[in-house]
Amino acid sequence: MFENLSDRLDRSFKLLKGEGKITEINVAETLKDVRRALLDADVNFKTAKQFTETVKEKALGQNVLTAVKPGQLMVKIVHDELAELMGGTAVDINLKSTPSIILMSGLQGSGKTTFSGKLASLLKTKKGKKPLLVADDIYRPAAIEQLKVLGTQIDVPVYFEEGNTNPVEIAQNAIKKAKADGNDVVIIDTAGRLAIDEAMMKEIAAIKNAVNPNEILFVVDSMTGQDAVNTAKEFNDKLDFDGVVLTKLDGDTRGGAALSIRSVVNKPIKFVGMGEKMDALDVFHPERMADRILGMGDIVSLVERAQEQYDEEEARRLQKKIAKNQFDFNDFISQIQQIKKMGNLKDLAAMIPGVGKAMKDIDIDDNAFKSIEAIIYSMTPKERTSPEILNGSRRQRIAKGSGTSIQEVNKLIKQFDETRKMMKMMTQMKGAGKLMSKMPGMKR
The missing domain is CATH 3.40.50.300 (P-loop containing nucleotide triphosphate hydrolases)
Known part of the structure; x- marks a missing residue:
């Protein structure tokens, strides 16, 4: 979504992000390129022309030429005008009468x-x-x-x-x-x-x-x-x-x-x-x-989607299990299901600032979790709750049952072990932080 427009606008701003002297001429050149980018994105000609004229007026009015970081100031002005162009704020649907x-x-x-x-x-x-x-x-x-x-x-x-x-x-x-x-x-x-x-x-x-x-x-x-x-x-x-x-x-x-x-x-x-x-x-x-x-990015929308899937009781239960190093594959698969409910993976990644640009040429398949789920569902209930019993023969059986290779099974189990250790360490650090906050002179 908007990938071509984003790339074109990014290239347009690079002129102002350089170390060369900023002048009214290269501000005008930048905005000329911005207008071309909008027209290429199939924006109405009159709208694109009015938009760039408004941005230029505001940019020169806010002393972009003498600003410490003129490129960043220009991006902010363009951002605010784009938001205004699309309506400024969200408008709710009218549901005042019944029905x-x-x-x-x-x-x-x-x-x-x-x-x-x-x-x-x-x-x-x-x-x-x-x-x-x-x-x-x-x-x-x-x-x-x-x-x-x-x-x-x-x-x-x-x-x-x-x-x-x-x-x-x-x-x-x-x-x-x-x-x-x-x-x-x-x-x-x-x-x-x-x-x-x-x-x-x-x-x-x-x-x-x-x-x-x-x-x-x-x-x-x-x-x-x-x-x-x-x-x-x-x-x-x-x-x-x-x-x-x-x-x-x-x-x-x-x-x-x-x-x-x-x-x-x-x-x-x-x-x-x-x-x-x-x-x-x-x-x-x-x-x-x-x-x-x-x-x-769009962190606010990402957090909202996460909150929709958030279960406070489940989170408390999970925290206790992590603290006792009892996080298992059942919990792991549960977390995957919650992530999948949040939507398209590439769309979610694009909501994280900087990640969208880094991954624009990378195709993230919506079935990215398929092999992981197949491996976990090929385990017995005992193996899911007690990952430490997964010896060589069990792993061979799981690979065969999930239609994956032994290397993929080993890789998943290794990643799971590392994740479990990291979770426990973070929980301990959080506990230590609480303890230190109660010590005299440490609260501040």
Whole structure:
């Protein structure tokens, strides 16, 4: 995500990071290169031009030429302006009424149905809501079936009417059903088209007038680049939606839609889809996205994902086992499962400052843990809890059972032993620190 743009911007700043004298001329040259980078990323021309003019004005106004570290000051200005360009701050979804009605809009293939499922899952698991999904796409043959499958996956009910060809009636009946069943959010998945046409606009406008939604979200495939922005503008002119959803942002996208869409339609980006899984949906934070574009990582999002998987009781149990040097392969596999739940491994690595750039050409397979899991699951329950009994013959059997080599098994066991020793040492150091803090004169 944004890899090409990040590389281009990094190269643009190198002129100012050198030891040569900083002048108004090379500041202008740097920003000219920044504008080219934005245009290459499919950012709207007017947006890119306005952006670089604003940065130049602020840069010269803040005395970049005489700053101790002008390159760093320029990066900060560009960072702040990127965040502002994408909306400044995160904007929450409107869920003030009961039931709250959310209407989906967008072209066919933009990912409306998948996003509807993801949003229902997010509202259910993170906000404690009781959503109802509404299959209101009466044209695409697989749309209803797709939404039913997604509803089953996330355990959310799906309302549909076989044979009814009136999408307004379906939406109205679904809201009645939601009120009767106590659903506090209604997510209406409407039909898309291959291109904007008057009939489609009239249909979704009729649904809007009939159900009076709290929120109209425009779902757009970010891989369509500048076309996404043009489509958003036409939809907004006719529908006046409340927010934008960018899907497939983890794909081969240049990022132009994310950087342009806010300035063109003046509506906030509220969510970004980062994969096919039902939990691969993030609230859009402009300042964090600016961090990632400039290679600064995104520690806040990484910590938030970790906290979602954090189990305080399990952490206490694990700490006691580590202190007694009883950390075993069952605990090890449990930690791996928690890491996998946090999302794509390369995406997680990119959230750590500096790591994203270092690993940009390295492909991290989502199945990176597969061989480790196979080795551990090939152990007997006794071997998992007592790793010290893993002699040569046992290791041969485990290698054969897991479809790996004896070298891979030996390597894993060695790494596990080293990890266990390090964990115990860190626990002891923490204990020593607590003891020293209680000694007279040592607390400070």
